Amino acid sequence: MxxxxxxxxxxxxxxxxxxxxxxxxxxxxxxxxxxxxxxxxxxxxxxxxxxxxxxxxxxxxNSTKTRGMYADKLRRLGFDAAEDDVFGTAFCSAAFLKSEAKLEGKVYLIGSAAMQQELRSVGIEQVGVGPDPVSGAQADWAGVPLDPEVRAVLVGFDEHFSYMKLNKALQYLRNPDCLFVGTNTDTRLPLEDGKAIPGTGCLLKAVETAAQRQAVVVGKxxxxxxxxxxxxxxxxxxxxxxxxxxxxxxxxxxxxxxxxxxxxxxxxxxxxxxxxxxxxxxxxxxxxxxxxxxxxxxxxxxxxxx
CATH class of the missing domain: 3.40.50.1000 (HAD superfamily/HAD-like)
Incomplete structure (x- = not known):
């Protein structure tokens, strides 16, 4: 064939x-x-x-939904599907950190609430979900407070991606022992009528550029x-x-x-x-x-x- x-x-x-x-x-x-x-x-x-x-x-x-959310959508659209049939990058990233990387510590998460939920389901704590606006003066940003228990940075799709999140990821990743993982490298998300929006790959590339490190990517x-x-x-x-x-x-x-x-x-x-x-x-x-x-x-x- x-x-x-x-x-x-x-x-x-x-x-x-x-x-x-x-x-x-x-x-x-x-x-x-x-x-x-x-x-x-x-x-x-x-x-x-x-x-x-x-x-x-x-x-x-797509890292914005849990396996359960995808299974619900599949059934709603008429597909015979169960949660165990679904493998999204939110789930696979959590599986990678738990089973492959054997992470002991927290994750700094640039990502969605669904990713937060999948991490919790395997017993991994995270910090970082939600808006994080810039505060303080520029001279303070390199010394931004960090969680000493963070042992990995995980980047997925994050509608709240910001300069401060980029900066915090850089500060965590200055530690060479801090794992660096990305969900996927898709740079554009196509919409109807030929339209598109920036994809996770754009956010991941920004973090890679700032940290001068390449992420381990778990998605297709x-x-x-x-x-x-x-x-x-x-x-x-x-x-x-x-x-x-x-x-x-x-x-x-x-x-x-x-x-x-x-x-x-x-x-x-x-x-x-x-x-x-x-x-x-x-x-x-x-x-x-x-x-x-x-x-x-x-x-x-x-x-x-x-």
Whole structure:
């Protein structure tokens, strides 16, 4: 199946692909929903996959919701989904700090209330959530009070990101023993009608620049995102399909982890983008070329009916 990449998937090839996998990983926004609306046919596809005995999981770089919040949204939109099926970066960051980094201490969190909740669920205390305006004179900022129990800085999406938060992160990260973790590097969040807003990657890059350090990133395309699922459910990479709308996150994750990859054109990336990567000859860009593409996940329905 990897002989000819970026093939339009249809007909018997659809059934052949689905027969070859045991597990299917779906990105969320742009793949199975847009905003608060399900992609037409997406819930039917997911529910039929489960009825056919496939294991289905949902992977998202969005750190603004807990697993429970995502599961509620999935069910509200008609998907057969449980909290354990969801792997967002809020949850995966907490899992990384607890299980992989074995953190002993607090986290300085540039992030959301959902991230705060996921950290608490694994027994990790945090400081930093909410607004933090500048106070005092410029000469005071380098000496801003710090919590001596903080052993890691975690950066996710934070609508209250500010100069003071950037400054505090720098002060904590001056300690080389302080861990530095980011949820994801997506620089833009696409909205309807071609609009976009800055993504977490912009905030993370600001902290990296100030601290002159690079963060460990847990979200797609980092292998940890897949390992977080595979370690819990024993997934076989050769029998796992990654379905996504972004070449630089979803498809690259699949390539990095040896998964089959399927691009859906209801989100960010285009076939022209994939073909440009394929022509480049660059190893990194070749990792962003999907095995297959479809206009929408709804095109999988014929292979699941009957």
């Amino acid at each position: 990897a002989v000819s990449k970026c093939r339009r998937l249809s007909g018997g090839a659809l059934r052949e692909l689905l027969d070859s996998v045991e597990s299917v990983l779906f990105d969320c926004d742009g793949v199975i929903w847009r905003g608060d609306q399900a992609i037409p046919g997406a819930a039917d596809v997911v529910n039929r996959l489960k009825k056919h005995g496939k294991r289905v999981f949902f992977l998202t770089n 395309p980092s292998k940890f995102m897949f390992e977080c699922v595979a370690g819990r459910y024993g997934l076989d990479p050769a029998k796992t399909l990654m379905v996504g709308d972004r070449l630089d996150t979803d498809i690259l994750l699949g390539s990095n982890c040896g998964l089959k990859t399927l691009l859906t054109l209801t989100g960010v990336s285009t076939v022209a983008d994939a073909e440009a990567h394929q022509r480049s000859g660059c190893d990194v860009r070749l990792g962003m070329v999907p095995d297959y593409f479809v206009e929408s996940v709804a095109e999988l329905l014929p292979a699941l009916q009957g």
